[in-house]
Amino acid sequence: MDLEMKPEEAAFRDEVRSFLADNLTEDLKAHARLTSGILVDHPLRKEWLQILNARGWAAPSWPAEFGGTGWTVMQKFIFASECARAGSPGVASMGLSMVGPTLMGHGTDEQRAHYLPRILSGEDWWCQGYSEPGSGSDLASLQTKAVSDGDDYIINGTKIWTTGAHVANNMFCLVRTSSEGKRQQGISFILFPMDLPGISVEPIITISGDHEVNQVFFDDVRVPKANRVGAENNGWTVAKYLLEFERGGSAHGANLRNALNRLKNIASQEIAGGDGTLLDDEAFRRKVDAAEVEVTAVEFTEHRIMSALSSGQNPGAASSMIKLRGSTMTQTITELGVEAIAHYAAPHVMEARTWGSNVAPVGPAHTLMVVPKYMNGRANTIFGGSNEVQRNIMAKAVLGL
Numbered sequence: 001m002d003l004e005m006k007p008e009e010a011a012f013r014d015e016v017r018s019f020l021a022d023n024l025t026e027d028l029k030a031h032a033r034l035t036s037g038i039l040v041d042h043p044l045r046k047e048w049l050q051i052l053n054a055r056g057w058a059a060p061s062w063p064a065e066f067g068g069t070g071w072t073v074m075q076k077f078i079f080a081s082e083c084a085r086a087g088s089p090g091v092a093s094m095g096l097s098m099v100g101p102t103l104m105g106h107g108t109d110e111q112r113a114h115y116l117p118r119i120l121s122g123e124d125w126w127c128q129g130y131s132e133p134g135s136g137s138d139l140a141s142l143q144t145k146a147v148s149d150g151d152d153y154i155i156n157g158t159k160i161w162t163t164g165a166h167v168a169n170n171m172f173c174l175v176r177t178s179s180e181g182k183r184q185q186g187i188s189f190i191l192f193p194m195d196l197p198g199i200s201v202e203p204i205i206t207i208s209g210d211h212e213v214n215q216v217f218f219d220d221v222r223v224p225k226a227n228r229v230g231a232e233n234n235g236w237t238v239a240k241y242l243l244e245f246e247r248g249g250s251a252h253g254a255n256l257r258n259a260l261n262r263l264k265n266i267a268s269q270e271i272a273g274g275d276g277t278l279l280d281d282e283a284f285r286r287k288v289d290a291a292e293v294e295v296t297a298v299e300f301t302e303h304r305i306m307s308a309l310s311s312g313q314n315p316g317a318a319s320s321m322i323k324l325r326g327s328t329m330t331q332t333i334t335e336l337g338v339e340a341i342a343h344y345a346a347p348h349v350m351e352a353r354t355w356g357s358n359v360a361p362v363g364p365a366h367t368l369m370v371v372p373k374y375m376n377g378r379a380n381t382i383f384g385g386s387n388e389v390q391r392n393i394m395a396k397a398v399l400g401l
C-alpha cells in the first residue's frame with residue numbers, strides 16, 4: 001500500500017529501519033526465511049520478542065497504559081511493513097495477539113497486572129485449548145469437563161490441533177462447567193500453566209514436515225477457580241471476543257506482501273536453457289499482477305482493523321473478511337511458487353530442508369522453501385475458523401442473512 005508519508009512518519013520509518021539494521025541478526029533472518037509455517041524456532045522468536053520489548057516495541061497493538069506502543073495506525077503499518085521488508089521473524093505470540101487483548105476486555109485488574117507484563121517479556125508463552133477431536137467449527141459441542149471441587153476445578157478431556165503446546169508454558173482453555181440449557185451457556189474460559197500434574201502433550205507432524213500442532217490430554221488436572229476469566233458459564237462470550245483478535249491477526253498484509261516479493265524473486269530467475277524469466281511470460285505475469293491487487297486489498301482492510309483496535313474497539317466482522325481473503329491469498333501465492341519452480345517441487349527436494357542456516361539445498365537456493373510453504377499454507381483456510389465458517393459469519397453479521 002503506497003501511502004504518502006508526513007515528515008514525522010518518514011522519520012519514524014527511518015528510526016525503525018535503523019533499529020532493524022542494528023538488531024536483526026543474520027541468524028534471525030535465516031530462521032525467518034527457513035520457516036514454512038508460523039512458528040520460527042522457539043528460542044529465536046523469544047529472543048526477537050525480548051529485543052523488541054527492550055525497545056518498548058513488543059506490543060504495537062496494545063494501548064500504552066498496558067505496555068503497548070501507543071502508536072498511530074500509520075506507525076503500526078510502517079513498523080509491520082518495515083519488519084516484513086527486512087525479513088524479521090514473526091513473533092507469533094498468542095499472548096500478544098489474543099490473551100492480552102482478551103484480559104484487557106474481560107479480565108480482572110489482578111489478572112491484567114499478573115499476566116500482561118509476563119506476555120511482554122516472553123516469560124509466559126500461550127497456547128489455545130479450544131478445538132477437540134469432535135469439536136472444531138461446532139465449537140460449542142466441546143466436552144472437556146471442569147468439575148467444581150471447593151476453590152478448584154478438576155479438568156478431564158482432550159484438546160487437539162493445539163499450536164505450540166510443546167513450547168508454551170500456559171494455556172487458555174474452554175471447558176464445560178455445565179450441561180444444562182443451551183450448549184454455549186455451559187462453557188467457561190480458564191487459564192493455567194502447562195506443567196500442572198495430569199497434563200500431557202503428544203506431537204502431530206503435518207504434511208509439511210513441521211511440528212507445530214499437538215494433542216493435549218487432561219487427566220484430573222486441578223486448577224484454581226481464580227484462574228477463570230469472566231463468570232462461570234459465560235466463557236462463550238469471552239471466547240468469541242478472543243476469536244475476533246485471532247482472525248484479525250491471522251493474515252498480516254505485510255507478510256503477504258513479503259510472500260509476493262519472494263514469488264517475484266523466484267519468477268525473476270533466468271529460465272535454464274531458455275530466454276528471459278517467468279515474469280516475462282505474459283500469462284504468468286497476469287497471475288502475479290492479480291495477486292498483487294488482492295494483497296493490496298488485504299492491506300487496506302488490515303488498516304481498517306488497526307484503526308478499530310487503536311480506538312479501543314474490537315475488529316468485528318472485518319476480521320472474518322481479512323481471515324478469508326488473507327488465507328486464500330497465502331494459498332494462491334504459494335501455489336504460484338510451486339508453478340514457478342516446476343520440477344524442483346518434486347517431493348524428494350523437500351528432504352533438503354533443515355532448521356538453521358546450514359542448509360544444503362538439492363535445487364537452487366531460491367527453490368528451497370517453496371514446497372514446505374505451499375504444504376503448510378494448506379492449513380490457513382482451516383485454522384482460526386475455516387473459510388466456510390467465515391463466510392457464514394459475514395453472511396449473518398454483514399449481509400444480515
Ligand SMILES: Cc1cc2nc3c(=O)[nH]c(=O)nc-3n(C[C@H](O)[C@H](O)[C@H](O)COP(=O)(O)OP(=O)(O)OC[C@H]3O[C@@H](n4cnc5c(N)ncnc54)[C@H](O)[C@@H]3O)c2cc1C
Pocket residue numbers: 127128129130131132133134135136137138160161162163164213379382383384385386387388389392
Ligand atoms: C494448523 C492448524 C493449527 C490449529 N491450531 C489450533 C489451536 O492452536 N487451538 C485450537 O483450539 N484449534 C486449532 N486448530 C483447529 C481449528 O480451529 C479447526 O481445525 C477448525 O476450526 C475446523 O474444525 P475441524 O478441524 O473440527 O473441522 P470440521 O469443523 O469438522 O469441518 C470440516 C469441514 O466442514 C466444513 N464446515 C463445518 N461446519 C460448517 C458449516 N456450518 N457450514 C459450512 N461448512 C462447514 C468446514 O469448513 C470444513 O471444510 C488448528 C487447526 C490447524 C489445521
